[in-house]
Amino acid sequence: MIETRGLAFSYPQAPVLSFPDLVVPHGGTLLLRGPSGSGKSTWLALVAGLLTPASGEVVVAGQTVHTLAGAARDRWRARCLGFLPQKLFLSEALSVADNLALVFFAAGLPVDRGAIGRALSALDLSSLAERKPSQLSGGQAQRVALARALLLQPKVLLVDEPTASLDDEACAAALALLQRGAAEVGATLVISTHDARVVQALPAAQTLRLAREGVA
Numbered sequence: 516m517i518e519t520r521g522l523a524f525s526y527p528q529a530p531v532l533s534f535p536d537l538v539v540p541h542g543g544t545l546l547l548r549g550p551s552g553s554g555k556s557t558w559l560a561l562v563a564g565l566l567t568p569a570s571g572e573v574v575v576a577g578q579t580v581h582t583l584a585g586a587a588r589d590r591w592r593a594r595c596l597g598f599l600p601q602k603l604f605l606s607e608a609l610s611v612a613d614n615l616a617l618v619f620f621a622a623g624l625p626v627d628r629g630a631i632g633r634a635l636s637a638l639d640l641s642s643l644a645e646r647k648p649s650q651l652s653g654g655q656a657q658r659v660a661l662a663r664a665l666l667l668q669p670k671v672l673l674v675d676e677p678t679a680s681l682d683d684e685a686c687a688a689a690l691a692l693l694q695r696g697a698a699e700v701g702a703t704l705v706i707s708t709h710d711a712r713v714v715q716a717l718p719a720a721q722t723l724r725l726a727r728e729g730v731a
């Protein structure tokens with residue numbers, strides 16, 4: 516479940532971004548829509564506790580995010596949120612399996628190699644476990660990032676523009692994987708998108724539409 520109330524944020528010397536109040540039920544799907552610059556990335560960063568609001572609050576799965584500080588907030592994020600960013604941030608220095616192992620360090624948990632193996636297997640990535648990210652196709656790398664995001668069975672899966680560079684077939688496959696992955700771990704799914712194909716493919720999803728410059 517995600518709930519925001521009176522949420523606003525301001526970058527230095529920039530207009531205030533104000534966000535409509537919202538409740539997304541546990542296990543629901545939210546499409547975050549709006550033109551470039553309307554605040555989609557900012558909203559995701561506020562929900563993930565990467566930015567602190569100027570006013571208002573965000574509650575994720577019962578946790579008021581901004582009452583946590585420092586290391587506690589970082590651990591909470593690593594344990595409760597899965598994030599699939601547009602730029603995947605896979606480490607080229609590490610194998611696919613070790614990229615997933617980083618999640619355990621971030622969460623302050625012992626590395627569970629069995630869980631890594633199961634997460635890779637669920638996305639048909641077992642044969643790629645020892646490759647470096649540079650040895651993957653774009654679609655394979657995106658699946659690795661999804662496996663990483665789902666590894667600790669997050670309460671919320673935040674996905675930023677997952678289909679922008681995909682053809683129709685790959686777009687449909689990526690959306691099916693996201694929905695299946697979120698459903699398997701019981702996560703609330705949030706997809707930020709400009710892509711009309713995503714909106715068509717998920718007609719039952721709740722929508723948060725942001726206006727230019729965050730005017731709610």
Ligand SMILES: Nc1ncnc2c1ncn2[C@@H]1O[C@H](COP(=O)(O)OP(=O)(O)OP(=O)(O)O)[C@@H](O)[C@H]1O
Nearest residue numbers: 526527529549550551552553554555556557558728
């Ligand atoms: N670090 C920053 N400093 C100052 N202003 C910023 C910063 N980051 C974003 N902004 C401004 O905040 C507003 C919202 O930006 P944001 O990146 O959240 O929009 P967006 O909807 O995700 O855009 P896009 O679809 O282009 O990624 C924009 O006007 C942007 O210029």
